[in-house]
Amino acid sequence: MIKSLKEISCGQTVTVVKLHGDGALRRRILDMGITKGAKIYVRKVAPLGDPMELTVRGYELTIRKSDAELIEVN
Amino acid sequence: MEIRLALAGNPNTGKTTLFNALTGSTQHVGNWPGVTVEKKDGRLKSDKSVIIEDLPGIYSLSPYTAEEIVSRNYIIHDKPDAILNIVDATNLERNLYLSTQLIEVGIPVVIALNMMDVIRKNGDQINTKKLGDMLGCEVVEISALKGDGIQDAVKKAIAVAKSKKEVVLKQKFSDEIEAVIEKISGIITGKADSRSLRWYAVKLFERDEEIQQDLHLHSSDLGKIENLVASCEETADDDSESIITGERYAWIASVTEKCIHKKDTSGMTTSDKIDRIVTHRILALPIFAMIMFLVYFISISTVGTMATDWVNDVLFGEIVPTYLGGALENLGLADWLYGLIMDGIVGGVGAVLGFLPQMLVLFICLAILEDCGYMARIAFVLDRIFRKFGLSGKSFIPMLVSTGCGVPGIMASRTIESDNDRRMTIMTTTFIPCGAKLPIIALIAGAFFPDQVWIGPSAYFLGIVCVIISGIILKKTKLFAGDPAPFVIELPAYHLPGVGNVLRTMLDRGLAFIKKATSIVLVSTVLIWFLQSFNLRFEMVDAEESMLAGIGKSIAPIFAPLGFGDWKAAVASLTGLIAKENLVGTFGVLYGFEEVAEDGEELWATLGSAYTPVAAYAMMAFNLLCVPCFAAVGALRREMMSGKMTWFAVGYQCALAYIVSLMIYQFGTLLTTGAFSIGTVFAIVCLLFVIYLLFIKKAYSPEKKPKLTLERA
Numbered sequence: 001m002i003k004s005l006k007e008i009s010c011g012q013t014v015t016v017v018k019l020h021g022d023g024a025l026r027r028r029i030l031d032m033g034i035t036k037g038a039k040i041y042v043r044k045v046a047p048l049g050d051p052m053e054l055t056v057r058g059y060e061l062t063i064r065k066s067d068a069e070l071i072e073v074n
Numbered sequence: 075m076e077i078r079l080a081l082a083g084n085p086n087t088g089k090t091t092l093f094n095a096l097t098g099s100t101q102h103v104g105n106w107p108g109v110t111v112e113k114k115d116g117r118l119k120s121d122k123s124v125i126i127e128d129l130p131g132i133y134s135l136s137p138y139t140a141e142e143i144v145s146r147n148y149i150i151h152d153k154p155d156a157i158l159n160i161v162d163a164t165n166l167e168r169n170l171y172l173s174t175q176l177i178e179v180g181i182p183v184v185i186a187l188n189m190m191d192v193i194r195k196n197g198d199q200i201n202t203k204k205l206g207d208m209l210g211c212e213v214v215e216i217s218a219l220k221g222d223g224i225q226d227a228v229k230k231a232i233a234v235a236k237s238k239k240e241v242v243l244k245q246k247f248s249d250e251i252e253a254v255i256e257k258i259s260g261i262i263t264g265k266a267d268s269r270s271l272r273w274y275a276v277k278l279f280e281r282d283e284e285i286q287q288d289l290h291l292h293s294s295d296l297g298k299i300e301n302l303v304a305s306c307e308e309t310a311d312d313d314s315e316s317i318i319t320g321e322r323y324a325w326i327a328s329v330t331e332k333c334i335h336k337k338d339t340s341g342m343t344t345s346d347k348i349d350r351i352v353t354h355r356i357l358a359l360p361i362f363a364m365i366m367f368l369v370y371f372i373s374i375s376t377v378g379t380m381a382t383d384w385v386n387d388v389l390f391g392e393i394v395p396t397y398l399g400g401a402l403e404n405l406g407l408a409d410w411l412y413g414l415i416m417d418g419i420v421g422g423v424g425a426v427l428g429f430l431p432q433m434l435v436l437f438i439c440l441a442i443l444e445d446c447g448y449m450a451r452i453a454f455v456l457d458r459i460f461r462k463f464g465l466s467g468k469s470f471i472p473m474l475v476s477t478g479c480g481v482p483g484i485m486a487s488r489t490i491e492s493d494n495d496r497r498m499t500i501m502t503t504t505f506i507p508c509g510a511k512l513p514i515i516a517l518i519a520g521a522f523f524p525d526q527v528w529i530g531p532s533a534y535f536l537g538i539v540c541v542i543i544s545g546i547i548l549k550k551t552k553l554f555a556g557d558p559a560p561f562v563i564e565l566p567a568y569h570l571p572g573v574g575n576v577l578r579t580m581l582d583r584g585l586a587f588i589k590k591a592t593s594i595v596l597v598s599t600v601l602i603w604f605l606q607s608f609n610l611r612f613e614m615v616d617a618e619e620s621m622l623a624g625i626g627k628s629i630a631p632i633f634a635p636l637g638f639g640d641w642k643a644a645v646a647s648l649t650g651l652i653a654k655e656n657l658v659g660t661f662g663v664l665y666g667f668e669e670v671a672e673d674g675e676e677l678w679a680t681l682g683s684a685y686t687p688v689a690a691y692a693m694m695a696f697n698l699l700c701v702p703c704f705a706a707v708g709a710l711r712r713e714m715m716s717g718k719m720t721w722f723a724v725g726y727q728c729a730l731a732y733i734v735s736l737m738i739y740q741f742g743t744l745l746t747t748g749a750f751s752i753g754t755v756f757a758i759v760c761l762l763f764v765i766y767l768l769f770i771k772k773a774y775s776p777e778k779k780p781k782l783t784l785e786r787a
């Protein structure tokens with residue numbers, strides 16, 4: 001089932017299906033290694049519910065939920 | 075012959091440590107005008123003919139952030155002789171993503187594999203020989219922190235620079251993409267540097283606008299390229315940037331798979347365990363509050379204050395005046411020269427340098443928090459709150475520090491990577507009342523609002539409200555619109571702070587502050603002293619007959635709508651620019667008191683009859699919010715790295731102070747006396763305007779990313 005990364009809860013691993021958005025934002029997300037087929041593990045969510053910390057391509061990356069919304073996963 | 079080596083790599087890979095180890099203390103900081111990007115260069119310690127350029131930390135050679143543009147323009151236009159690419163071995167995939175792009179440019183690259191000690195400690199293995207063979211460049215293991223292998227890495231880099239050997243990235247895209255890149259290469263042959271042809275072709279495939287303009291391609295060529303790219307995109311059902319990025323990462327994954335042997339890492343690392351507590355859902359905020367209290371307690375309340383009090387009261391209060399003053403008297407200097415040195419220079423610069431010990435203690439605390447990795451967690455925990463006001467999670471530290479002194483507060487904003495967030499923080503952080511503004515609050519509270527405890531807290535509340543309102547309004551303006559950079563922070567592994575790193579950070583910031591105190595602050599204090607001591611015929615006079623009083627009288631009407639339109643208040647506000655607490659002393663002088671206590675107790679009765687309480691509160695609000703002291707403006711100028719932004723910041727602060735003060739006075743008067751005047755109308759208009767700005771969706775929407783012009787000074 002296809003969801004946005006924003007909806008994934010802690011401790012789950014998902015695969016990137018598609019990336020929305022455009023320009024600098026989208027490119028930055030791509031550059032950080034979130035490309036089609038990449039595996040993302042949701043490590044933790046900040047105490048106030050945002051941002052979220054991910055493990056992607058062997059390193060830890062923190063992104064905001066508004067950005068995570070652009071990432072379609074399953 | 076000089077050899078230029080460019081040091082490139084991801085942020086936080088130990089680039090600066092390596093740079094400092096290679097160049098020693100010879101580096102100087104230069105910056106490109108227009109963008110807040112620092113590029114450092116220095117000469118190799120062991121061989122002065124080798125220049126090392128430290129490029130900003132970047133993730134990619136894409137054309138979006140200022141750092142990326144600076145770095146790639148340097149690499150493709152200035153063409154260093156070789157690139158020393160520092161790579162974090164613990165984070166190989168993402169680091170090699172940049173490496174593949176660097177190698178593609180065609181300039182010889184040597185990869186310095188940093189943090190190998192961590193890899194070994196984890197029990198992992200990296201086959202560097204194989205990695206080098208697969209990438210097509212040399213790979214050297216180093217430890218920038220311990221200095222291991224760095225000479226070897228530089229030697230190899232110099233060797234490849236001298237050999238001028240062509241380098242070819244061994245990565246190949248899928249056949250279809252390769253065919254298209256081949257065709258694009260054909261189209262641009264002769265129009266771009268032959269060495270970097272493939273890099274240009276890939277960039278054109280990605281529709282990189284900067285490169286399209288750089289190469290001055292004919293529109294028919296651009297059309298041909300566009301057709302090729304579009305057909306590729308159709309087949310792949312994806313856009314060209316995604317195709318390239320995806321294939322690059324896929325190839326890197328295949329390389330690392332063959333070169334790294336990872337021990338099974340199912341257990342939690344120490345960092346994970348610490349983070350479980352430190353970023354815990356419930357515990358995170360209390361822990362954060364405790365740590366902040368500790369930092370504040372050590373630097374502002376106890377150790378730092380003791381040192382600062384000593385400098386202010388003993389060093390600049392007794393020792394310097396006694397000895398220097400005595401020496402000057404013995405020399406029999408003219409009165410004015412004596413006054414200039416003692417009242418102008420010693421008084422003014424001393425007032426600023428007095429904060430130095432406090433700041434050094436604070437800088438140590440902050441450097442420790444930064445170095446051990448906690449600072450990144452603060453951003454993680456607090457980002458959600460601060461983002462609402464156009465600030466970042468990291469803005470908290472500057473705000474906290476500013477309750478002590480705005481100068482280190484502004485300087486503490488340096489840890490905020492995003493340009494917009496940093497500028498916004500710098501502009502708004504001095505709205506928080508600093509230590510030097512406390513006497514003003516004490517004076518107004520004592521003279522006009524005896525036994526009313528809410529005055530002090532209300533000043534802080536006013537400051538916080540102004541930060542929030544400014545954040546909301548300013549982030550809608552063109553200056554702060556910028557590119558929507560995603561919030562990307564890495565939570566680095568915790569480690570014990572290095573003494574060297576902490577001291578270096580403290581010294582860097584301390585020295586920057588001293589430099590400022592001896593330049594801009596010196597000039598400004600001497601100017602104010604001069605205006606305050608002389609009349610237009612250049613005779614030495616008392617303050618009330620001086621040029622400053624003249625200026626005060628001419629600008630006083632501006633403050634009439636705020637309720638304090640007499641020249642004494644205007645002059646007091648002006649002298650507050652040297653140090654805010656001067657305001658109290660100036661009132662003392664202007665009302666003919668020999669000496670007043672810090673809270674101006676002697677003045678209370680006189681002042682109480684000169685202004686209404688509402689006017690006094692408006693005056694206080696104005697002085698708390700308008701331009702901070704010269705020292706803080708100097709810090710602001712330095713951190714903004716742009717004269718235009720500095721003037722904008724100062725102008726904004728004045729305008730906001732004026733509007734807030736106007737509203738306080740006019741609405742206050744309306745409520746207390748029922749008097750309605752033309753001023754009240756203005757205040758209503760201002761209020762409506764502020765409300766309008768707060769609630770409009772967006773005054774400015776970025777249509778296209780702002781064009782960056784990068785010229786070297």
